Amino acid sequence: MLRLSxxxxxxxxxxxxxxxxxxxxxxxxxxISERQDVSVAYLEQILNKLRKAGLIKSVxxxxxxxxxxxxxxxxxxAAILNELEGxxxxxxxxxxxxxxxxxxxCVTHLLWKELGKQVEAFLKTITLRNLAAGDFxxxxxRKSS
Amino acid sequence: MLRLSxxxxxxxxxxxxxxxxxxxxxxxxxxISERQDVSVAYLEQILNKLRKAGLIKSVxxxxxxxxxxxxxxxxxxAAILNELEGxxxxxxxxxxxxxxxxxxxCVTHLLWKELGKQVEAFLKTITLRNLAAGDFxxxxxRKSS
DNA sequence: AAATACTTGACAAATTCAGTACGGTATTTT
DNA sequence: AAAATACCGTACTGAATTTGTCAAGTATTT
Numbered sequence: 001m002l003r004l005s006x007x008x009x010x011x012x013x014x015x016x017x018x019x020x021x022x023x024x025x026x027x028x029x030x031x032i033s034e035r036q037d038v039s040v041a042y043l044e045q046i047l048n049k050l051r052k053a054g055l056i057k058s059v060x061x062x063x064x065x066x067x068x069x070x071x072x073x074x075x076x077x078a079a080i081l082n083e084l085e086g087x088x089x090x091x092x093x094x095x096x097x098x099x100x101x102x103x104x105x106c107v108t109h110l111l112w113k114e115l116g117k118q119v120e121a122f123l124k125t126i127t128l129r130n131l132a133a134g135d136f137x138x139x140x141x142r143k144s145s
Numbered sequence: 146m147l148r149l150s151x152x153x154x155x156x157x158x159x160x161x162x163x164x165x166x167x168x169x170x171x172x173x174x175x176x177i178s179e180r181q182d183v184s185v186a187y188l189e190q191i192l193n194k195l196r197k198a199g200l201i202k203s204v205x206x207x208x209x210x211x212x213x214x215x216x217x218x219x220x221x222x223a224a225i226l227n228e229l230e231g232x233x234x235x236x237x238x239x240x241x242x243x244x245x246x247x248x249x250x251c252v253t254h255l256l257w258k259e260l261g262k263q264v265e266a267f268l269k270t271i272t273l274r275n276l277a278a279g280d281f282x283x284x285x286x287r288k289s290s
Numbered sequence: 291a292a293a294t295a296c297t298t299g300a301c302a303a304a305t306t307c308a309g310t311a312c313g314g315t316a317t318t319t320t
Numbered sequence: 321a322a323a324a325t326a327c328c329g330t331a332c333t334g335a336a337t338t339t340g341t342c343a344a345g346t347a348t349t350t
Contacts, residue, residue: 001230061349085146206318
């Protein structure tokens with residue numbers, strides 16, 4: 001359950017590759033494709049979205065490719081996934097675009113909302129730099145009510 | 146992103162209704178259907194799985210219905226969703242049944258694994274009793290590395 | 291001018307989801 | 321015993337989503 005689409009997965013991996021060229025060594029789509037084993041055509045769709053979102057910028061011509069727009073420790077996994085898959089929404093009625101007819105009577109509404117918040121918070125704490133270094137934030141649980 | 150299927154959602158809501166009859170007041174499918182606005186036929190599929198998993202038991206005949214097998218504070222949301230949707234697996238390669246060909250080279254493997262663990266841990270702390278009472282565990286974040 | 295790269299939109303096969311339909315079986319009440 | 325009530329199980333299907341591919345551009349540098 002709770003699976004992420006391939007677009008999101010590939011997107012993060014692509015960003016990781018682009019981060020390797022930071023700050024001024026453009027990485028071509030072809031290189032990303034080879035290293036991460038994803039087709040060039042599919043990557044184009046993904047990178048296009050990320051570029052429009054301002055997370056990366058492109059340099060044309062020979063020697064060109066993609067570059068990070070910001071520092072690796074300033075780009076979170078949450079930011080990447082948000083562009084490719086939209087915000088975390090455990091249920092469709094939690095999606096801002098849709099709406100919930102039975103919020104008041106729904107006993108689970110708050111539960112899913114809270115879960116979504118937890119996930120989002122976690123993904124916000126992980127940046128491309130953390131990813132490259134392999135160090136993730138550990139969370140300590142504690143009852144509060 | 147990260148949406149839960151309706152089976153999981155309806156399953157939790159159905160369990161909530163059954164919990165209302167705890168400890169010895171069987172709740173019929175029809176009642177659950179009316180209260181939660183889910184078709185009887187669809188609920189049958191869902192409750193069947195939960196019964197086989199031992200979370201609920203059924204009483205036949207007039208006056209019959211479904212009962213919780215254990216105390217409400219001993220049934221977690223994680224347990225319910227696990228039966229209906231399988232374990233949390235952010236990526237298909239984290240599903241125990243499948244497998245990952247590129248674990249070693251995959252930079253994101255640990256990230257998704259960690260996220261899955263966090264989600265699972267959260268859902269384990271919430272029980273049907275918490276759900277009925279509306280009190281959820283709050284988590285406090287803290288850097289550890 | 292050629293080579294290299296990025297850009298865009300349409301399209302389609304495959305998979306998953308959400309739910310229905312139907313034909314049972316078991317138990318209790320009258 | 322029969323009727324009523326309730327659960328059990330499989331098969332099927334229409335719709336939506338996912339996961340890509342394909343084709344035909346446009347832009348920039350050497």
